Amino acid sequence: MSKMQERLTERFLRYAAVNSQSVEGSPVVxxxxxxRQLAELLQxxxxxxxxxxxxxxxxSVLTGHLPSxxxxxYHKVPTVGWVAHLDTVNVNLSADVHPQIVKNYQGGDVLLNAEKQIYIKVSEHPELEKYIGSDLITSDGTSVLGADNKAAIANLMVALETLKNNPEILHGDIYVAFVPDEEVGLCGSKKMDFSKFPVDFAYTIDCCELGEVVYQTFNAGSAAIKVKGVTAHPMSAKNTLVNPTLVCVDFINCLDRMQTPExxxxxxxFIWVESMHTNVSEAVLNLKIRDHSKIMYEARKKFIADAVDYVKAKNPKAGVELKIVDVYGNIADALNENNRVCVDHIFEAMRELGITPKDIAMRGxxxxxxxxxxxxxxxxxFTGAHNFHSYCEFMPxxxxxKSCQMTLKLIELITK
Known part of the structure; x- marks a missing residue:
């Protein structure tokens, strides 16, 4: 194991020891x-x-500045930032992470938990055998590992440590932001005070396999349709009762089944009917709206609004309300000829480090x-880790x- 791998391992284990799993639907951030405990440790x-x-x-948004x-x-160089999230995902596994190290992996299935006979199986995860000879960090099979996003946190901390220990490495102004609740709707980044993050461009380190690059993401929105029905006893229900569940079904029947995630x-x-909560008097239908194309995303929102108008006309005695909220945008829509250099630097860094790029249009x-x-x-x-949101998550x-080397190489290229 190289010195950098030792430092990355030490940092990751330090931060993985803090239970920072987020919770969907919380009214607070x-x-x-x-x-917050992890933010205080990082501070x-x-x-x-x-x-x-x-x-x-x-x-609990933590921001900081490494002065140039x-x-x-020296000629003017861009001010750059890095962002990582503090939370780990809740997929109904244990919130406590017990990392373990597989030294010098030599192939075959990886035993995570002897007592419970939990394995990462090569038959299901053939990507394992790309890393013969590497140390792996895994969970004990009862939780996710939390490389999403603590591998990124360790990456940034080791990169900053490298700059501190090697003052001859030149760099401009660097800002960092560590944000909570990414896994439950990017809630932390939406609470950022951008006056504390005055950068020309920034990077996240929040995808998986070696070489992955993401600068195309969904435009994303959520919609909630609330239906108030009319209750009545079955003996006198004719021409009186309005069933809110069936009003929701009228809306669902307007959707194209081929325009769904599956x-x-x-x-x-796609438009995804994520959930429906209903009783005899009212119902709430929750939708997710996603499209890489901004034009098509707006068209999907209009389709939903038009379908709601149709349902209202069909069920005039029902109370029907629609609320649509934009959640996030496609990174590609923010790029232009003046700022696209931030993406160009990623591909140049990979070229210089001998990494094959995997350009991904992220469905998220x-x-x-x-x-x-x-x-x-x-x-x-990329972080370099595999199988995010799974007990089979592992870090080669x-x-x-290589991901940490990417961070340092980007700093070098930006400073040239």
């Missing part, structure tokens, strides 16, 4: 106290690494998808090291 570590203007907001060390006569791929969008979003809507283009690159340390 952060949704769990462990996220202390960042102070030791020489960052200034460190602040944790009421929403460039000579006074029938689309790549950059194809990152914190950068929201931050980009604020005029700060924020593409994303050779790939995680």
């Amino acid at each position: 952060p949704s769990t106290p462990g996220q 202390k570590d960042l102070s030791e690494l020489g960052l200034v203007d460190l602040e944790i907001s009421d929403y 060390n460039l000579p006074a006569d 029938h689309t791929e790549g950059t194809e969008g 979003g990152t914190d950068g998808s929201f931050i980009s809507t604020k005029g700060i283009p924020t593409p994303n690159y 340390m050779t790939a995680v090291e």
Whole structure:
């Protein structure tokens, strides 16, 4: 194991020990106290690494600044930021993570838990055998590992540590932001005070396999349709009762079954009936709206509004209300000829490091998808880990090291 891998491992284990799982539907940000605990730990570590203007907001957004060390006569370089999220996902597994290290993996299935006979099986995860000879970090099979996003946190901390220990490495102004509740709707990035993050562009490190690059994400929205029915006893229900469940069914029947998540791929969008909560008097239908194309995304929102108008006309005695909220945007929509250099730097860094790029149009979003809507283009690159949101998540340390090298190479390229 190289020195960098040792430092990444040490940092990751330090941060994985903090339970920072987020909770869907919380009325407050952060949704769990462990996220603030992790922010406070990182604030202390960042102070030791020489960052200034460190602040944790009421929403547990941690921001900090590493001042430029460039000579006074050096040419102007962009101010750059990095963003990582504090929370780990809740997929109904244990919130406590017990990492373990597989030294010098030599192939075959990986035993996670002897007592419960939990394995990562090569037959199900053939990507394992790409990493023969590498150390792996796994969970004990009872939880996710939390490489999403603590591998990124470790990456940034080791990169900053490298700059501190090697003052001859030149760099401009660097800002960092650690945000809560990414996994439950990018809630933390939406609470950022961007005056504390005055950057020309930024990066997230929040996808998986070695080489993955994401600068195309969904435009995303949510819709809630609330239906108030009319109750009546069956003996006198004719021409009186309005069943809110069936009103929702009228709306659902307007949708194209081929425009759903299970029938689309790549950059194809969809409308997803995520949930319906109903009783005899009222119902709430929750939808997700997704499309890479801004034009098609807006068209999907209009379709929903038109379908609701149709349902109202069909059920005039029902009370029907629609609320649509934009959640995040496509990073690509924030790119132009003046700022696209932030993406170009990723591909140049990979070329210089001998990494084969895997350009992905993500069927989802990152914190950068929201931050980009604020005029700060924020593409994303790989952590090196695999199988996010699963007990089969694992970190091959050779790939995680490459991700950290990417961070340092980007700093070098931006400073040229």
